[in-house]
Amino acid sequence: MSRIGINTNMKNVLVTSGSQQAIDLSGRLFINGGDTIICESPTYLAAINTFKTYNAKFVEVDMDDEGMIMEELEKKLIENPNTKFIYTIPDFQNPTGRTLKLERRKRMVELANQYNVLIVEDNPYGAIRFSGNELPPVKHFDTEGRVIYISTFSKMLTPGLRLGWICADEVFIEKYVAFKQTADLHTDSFAQRMTAKYLELYDIEEHINKIKAVYKERCKVMLSCLEEFFPKRLSYSKPEGGLFIWVELPEDVSAEHIFTEGLKNNVACVPGTPFFPNRATKNALRLNYSNMAKEKIIEGIKLLGEVYYTVN
Ligand SMILES: Cc1ncc(COP(=O)(O)O)c(C=O)c1O
Structure with missing residues (x-):
């Protein structure tokens, strides 16, 4: 502390x-x-x-x-x-x-x-x-x-x-x-x-530095995939740490649909709606970059991008 x-x-x-x-x-x-x-x-x-x-x-x-x-x-x-x-x-x-x-x-x-x-x-x-x-x-x-x-x-x-x-x-x-x-x-x-x-017995800072290096790379890969596989007007956060990227889709796009279609192909993301206690926001997604290897991130975001274009 x-x-x-x-x-x-x-x-x-x-x-x-x-x-x-x-x-x-x-x-x-x-x-x-x-x-x-x-x-x-x-x-x-x-x-x-x-x-x-x-x-x-x-x-x-x-x-x-x-x-x-x-x-x-x-x-x-x-x-x-x-x-x-x-x-x-x-x-x-x-x-x-x-x-x-x-x-x-x-x-x-x-x-x-x-x-x-x-x-x-x-x-x-x-x-x-x-x-x-x-x-x-x-x-x-x-x-x-x-x-x-x-x-x-x-x-x-x-x-x-x-x-x-x-x-x-x-x-x-x-x-x-x-x-x-x-x-x-x-x-x-x-x-x-x-x-x-x-x-x-161990240096926890050393361990944290190791995971930080991994997450940094995965975050970078995921951000560049969003750039490549989604339209330019999409807005998303550019985190300096942690595990998540928040994607704001155009208002008429349902995150739930992207979630359902992604899941059919074994790509999971989290629709944003339940993160709002009162507001009915349907067009946001939470993505996690810490868990998957680089190649999987590329494959997953590419697939979500394809789903996005099929509904637009
Ligand atoms: C913001 C926030 N608070 C608390 C928790 C709970 O963490 P834990 O109970 O594992 O310490 C989480 C877990 O995802 C979280 O994201």
Whole structure:
């Protein structure tokens, strides 16, 4: 945590069963039925589904290539005085791959202070930056203990161990502990010991550098395939890290159709619709570049491009 600019100690940290549990516990702890959660539009599907189970109302804030737009955020904070927290994924966001620029990180904290709301910063991908300059997390700018920072070993080591953590003010951590005890008593100690041993015996930075090099290359290949196999007027994100590219199709093109036809040929992508808690957006797609070898990426995007042209 100190390496990324968060000064903290043991009392501010709770190890969780993946960051998904941290998201769930945040919902349990903070949301009363009908509370508003402000989020990026679009945002992480499993956070939407989790917060929905606590009967949250979602307010979406538009993004551009530099993340959530702060003027829009302020407007939404004024319109929704019962906002409990802002849920944000500032680095290589799921699903868009976009990153919140530096000044906006500072501004988000200022607005949270001004309008008396919390920020839940979900940062599973921050360590996987393969180009551009590293940015401090939103929590780095936290002056009033309003930012709950969540991260995980899932994307930098392995998802199967189910190890994540929350870093927050001690008063919040005490409450999180009480809720966690009702959920699963504690996080798997064997997984924690294995990870601790791994960190002791191996250089995790070296491992992260290896995966970053692989993802960087795969991302580059996928972007050049989009350029080659899709029409020029298509808009898509150009991530500096993480796992995803977000493709915005022309308004009359259904991503669902591309998904269904792609799947018939063993090419999977994710239609964008469920990433919007309220908006009915049908023309966006999330692509993942981290998983497949270069040759498969070329084959897959070529096929999706062919499907695109058959429906247009
Ligand atoms: C934005 C975001 N948050 C949280 C998670 C959950 O990760 P885990 O529970 O494996 O730590 C994911 C997984 O894809 C994610 O994309």
